[in-house]
Amino acid sequence: TQLLEQSPQFLSIQEGENLTVYCNSSSVFSSLQWYRQEPGEGPVLLVTVVTGGEVKKLKRLTFQFGDARKDSSLHITAAQPGDTGLYLCADRSRGSNYKLTFGKGTLLTVNP
Amino acid sequence: EAGVTQFPSHSVIEKGQTVTLRCDPISGHDNLYWYRRVMGKEIKFLLHFVKESKQDESGMPNNRFLAERTGGTYSTLKVQPAELEDSGVYFCASSQTFFGELFFGEGSRLTVL
Numbered sequence: 676t677q678l679l680e681q682s683p684q685f686l687s688i689q690e691g692e693n694l695t696v697y698c699n700s701s702s703v704f705s706s707l708q709w710y711r712q713e714p715g716e717g718p719v720l721l722v723t724v725v726t727g728g729e730v731k732k733l734k735r736l737t738f739q740f741g742d743a744r745k746d747s748s749l750h751i752t753a754a755q756p757g758d759t760g761l762y763l764c765a766d767r768s769r770g771s772n773y774k775l776t777f778g779k780g781t782l783l784t785v786n787p
Numbered sequence: 788e789a790g791v792t793q794f795p796s797h798s799v800i801e802k803g804q805t806v807t808l809r810c811d812p813i814s815g816h817d818n819l820y821w822y823r824r825v826m827g828k829e830i831k832f833l834l835h836f837v838k839e840s841k842q843d844e845s846g847m848p849n850n851r852f853l854a855e856r857t858g859g860t861y862s863t864l865k866v867q868p869a870e871l872e873d874s875g876v877y878f879c880a881s882s883q884t885f886f887g888e889l890f891f892g893e894g895s896r897l898t899v900l
Contacts, residue, residue, distance in 0.1 A: 679829070717791070717878050717891025718830070763830070772843045773886060775822070777830040 677702050679764055679778035687784040688754055695750045696781040698764030703744045705768035708775070712761040723767075754785045788813065791892035793879050799898045805867040808895045812861070812881030818842075819862050820882075820889060821854060825875035833877075836862060837885070848873075869899045 678701040688694055698707070706725050710718035722731050724740040724747065731738045735758075737750040751758055763780040767773055792811045800806050812819045821833040833852070834844040838859035847854070851870070856862040866873050876896050880889040 715893060717880070717893050719891070720888050772835070772845075774820070774832040774835060774843065774846070775830075775889065776832075779827075779829045 677766060677768075677776050679766065679776060681762075681764055681778040681781050683781060684779070685782050685784075687786065690755055690785055690787050691753055692785075693750065693752050694754055694783070695748050696762055696783070697746065697748050698778055699746045700766065704740075704747075704766045705770065706766065707740060707744075707747050708765045708767055709738055709747070709749055710763040710765060712763060712780070713759070718763055751783075754783075756785045756787050759783060759785050791879055791881050791890050793877075793892040793895045795895060796893065797896045797898070799900065800869055801900050802871055803868045805865065806869055806897060808864045808866075808877050808879075808897070810862045810864070810879030810892060812879070813883075813890055816881035816883050816890075817859065818882040818885060818887070819856060820880040821862070821864055822878040822880065822891075823875050824878070824894075825872070830878065833864075866897070869897075871899050873897060874899045 680699045682697045708723045709721045712718040722738045727742045727744045729740040735752045739748045761780045765775045765777045794809045817838050819836040824830040832846040835842045836856045839856050853865045876894040878894045880891045882889050
């Protein structure tokens with residue numbers, strides 16, 4: 676059974692700071708996805724990465740996929756209060772019928 | 788266009804009672820999923836419908852859980868009888884295609900006392 680470890684579990688920062696959160700897998704990712712879940716809402720897909728070493732940018736968010744496809748990072752530049760939420764990584768594997776395997780998430784709070 | 792809607796948003800019941808959760812997927816989405824997050828744990832897959840058929844129900848915890856999808860439209864998830872460990876947030880998601888992006892509902896929080 677694949678295990679996804681996310682760190683840190685909690686992160687509280689001031690507006691304008693930069694931050695990085697991490698996701699590590701016990702096995703190679705098939706297709707790594709990052710989601711953001713805001714309070715009272717369901718997870719919303721941010722990005723999908725499939726190729727080792729891939730880097731994707733979404734405005735102030737930069738997603739990096741490790742060369743060995745077992746780890747990933749999400750970097751946020753100049754965080755804003757609207758970035759507050761639970762950041763989840765997930766694997767979507769053909770071997771598991773494309774169902775999602777999630778990590779526990781990193782709960783980010785950006786204080787104004 | 789309406790997103791995935793779930794009802795109720797929160798349900799509090801006593802151990803041994805029955806609860807039915809409902810999910811209305813995005814119109815036209817043949818694929819419907821149920822996931823669950825219990826306190827302190829990660830979100831876990833329960834089952835996947837393609838239209839009215841169960842494609843994969845490998846995540847259903849036990850036979851106290853019954854999922855249906857009438858006519859390939861809305862779905863219900865019944866827990867009978869509920870146990871304390873069933874407490875958590877139940878998420879429904881839908882996708883247009885088998886490999887397509889999943890769109891999640893807001894979740895139904897279940898509290899079993």
